[in-house]
Amino acid sequence: MCELLVGLPDVNVLAVDDVAGQPLEIRIETRTPRPCCEDCGVLATVKDRPHVVLVDLPAFGRPTRLCWRKFRWRCPNRVCGAGSWTEHAPTIGWPRLAMTDRAGRWVTAQVGRSGRTINEVAVELGTDWHTINDTVHAFGAPLIDDPNRIGQVHSLGLDETLFFRRGRWKRQRWATSIVDVGDGHLLDMVPGRNAAGPCAWLARRGQDWLDGIEYAALDLSGPYRKVFDTMVPDAVQVADPFHVQKLANQKLDEVRRRVQNQTCGHRGRKDDPLYRCRRLLTKADERLDDAGRTKLLGLLEAGDPHGEVRTAWHANYPALGGGVKGVSDRFVSFRGVGGGVGGCRGHGRVGRLRRASHVGRRRFVGLRCR
Numbered sequence: 242m243c244e245l246l247v248g249l250p251d252v253n254v255l256a257v258d259d260v261a262g263q264p265l266e267i268r269i270e271t272r273t274p275r276p277c278c279e280d281c282g283v284l285a286t287v288k289d290r291p292h293v294v295l296v297d298l299p300a301f302g303r304p305t306r307l308c309w310r311k312f313r314w315r316c317p318n319r320v321c322g323a324g325s326w327t328e329h330a331p332t333i334g335w336p337r338l339a340m341t342d343r344a345g346r347w348v349t350a351q352v353g354r355s356g357r358t359i360n361e362v363a364v365e366l367g368t369d370w371h372t373i374n375d376t377v378h379a380f381g382a383p384l385i386d387d388p389n390r391i392g393q394v395h396s397l398g399l400d401e402t403l404f405f406r407r408g409r410w411k412r413q414r415w416a417t418s419i420v421d422v423g424d425g426h427l428l429d430m431v432p433g434r435n436a437a438g439p440c441a442w443l444a445r446r447g448q449d450w451l452d453g454i455e456y457a458a459l460d461l462s463g464p465y466r467k468v469f470d471t472m473v474p475d476a477v478q479v480a481d482p483f484h485v486q487k488l489a490n491q492k493l494d495e496v497r498r499r500v501q502n503q504t505c506g507h508r509g510r511k512d513d514p515l516y517r518c519r520r521l522l523t524k525a526d527e528r529l530d531d532a533g534r535t536k537l538l539g540l541l542e543a544g545d546p547h548g549e550v551r552t553a554w555h556a557n558y559p560a561l562g563g564g565v566k567g568v569s570d571r572f573v574s575f576r577g578v579g580g581g582v583g584g585c586r587g588h589g590r591v592g593r594l595r596r597a598s599h600v601g602r603r604r605f606v607g608l609r610c611r
């Protein structure tokens with residue numbers, strides 16, 4: 242009955258120790274026949290019975306330890322040089338790991354798939370951080386190294402992640418996340434946020450795999466654009482509307498500050514019309530109520546004699562075109578942006594908002610102020 246509850250094959254349960262305030266301890270031994278020496282074939286004799294304590298899955302809501310009373314065998318043949326050896330049972334636990342096999346698989350899934358922190362899992366199992374970390378490394382490394390882990394990807398995304406801060410001055414260490422945007426899976430992470438790491442990672446995938454990428458999602462940063470230009474030049478580059486909008490707002494602000502300097506001869510002060518309307522300019526026309534719209538138009542009338550800021554404001558929001566078929570609606574292609582701004586290009590005063598380049602299937606928009 243006890244063996245059924247413990248759930249391990251071919252073991253005898255020797256005892257269950259229940260000490261208040263301590264993890265539940267289950268003592269077991271394997272139920273295997275006496276082995277023969279591999280060198281001479283003589284039946285082995287028991288040399289020692291060492292105890293190995295392994296962290297196991299929680300039982301009945303309590304942290305549990307599996308106390309495995311192992312067999313250490315020796316060859317009785319005096320002319321044989323086999324010496325002694327200790328039994329192995331991978332179904333119970335692997336050598337040099339402090340957890341049982343089933344607990345190791347469970348913590349790896351908790352950390353890797355469910356996204357729980359190592360410390361959180363360590364508290365639940367009543368053990369320390371290093372035990373969980375070592376186990377996740379041991380069980381997770383073969384999964385990461387599996388060549389079939391990454392299938393064909395049609396929409397690839399790159400994004401920077403602040404990995405940790407290091408040293409006395411808390412220097413930032415960045416990493417680049419490589420993501421299958423279509424399925425929302427994190428494929429891998431490489432150190433740094435420059436082009437070298439992602440380029441090397443993509444180069445290892447092979448040309449056939451690269452040819453299957455139709456869309457490349459990025460955050461408008463130069464290094465990631467270089468990665469896609471170099472490695473997948475035929476993929477349509479797309480960006481999250483947040484990044485496009487952030488860039489558009491930044492350029493609109495530059496137009497506002499330039500006009501402010503040209504008309505008033507100084508930086509914005511609290512009573513200057515263009516300074517007062519800086520927050521209203523970050524809203525699209527449809528998000529303004531009547532009072533806000535009247536105020537914004539009045540301030541622009543007073544501070545923007547040639548209508549440059551107003552035109553830039555109008556060019557800002559149409560810049561966000563539709564999504565790309567096959568890619569999440571959260572993304573917008575550069576081509577959509579190009580259509581929005583390109584429509585304003587003919588306007589003499591909007592010459593400062595211009596399309597920077599147009600290469601093959603890709604169009605990059607530089608909402609650039611000169």
Ligand SMILES: [Zn+2]
Nearest residue numbers: 278281316321
């Ligand atoms: Zn022997």
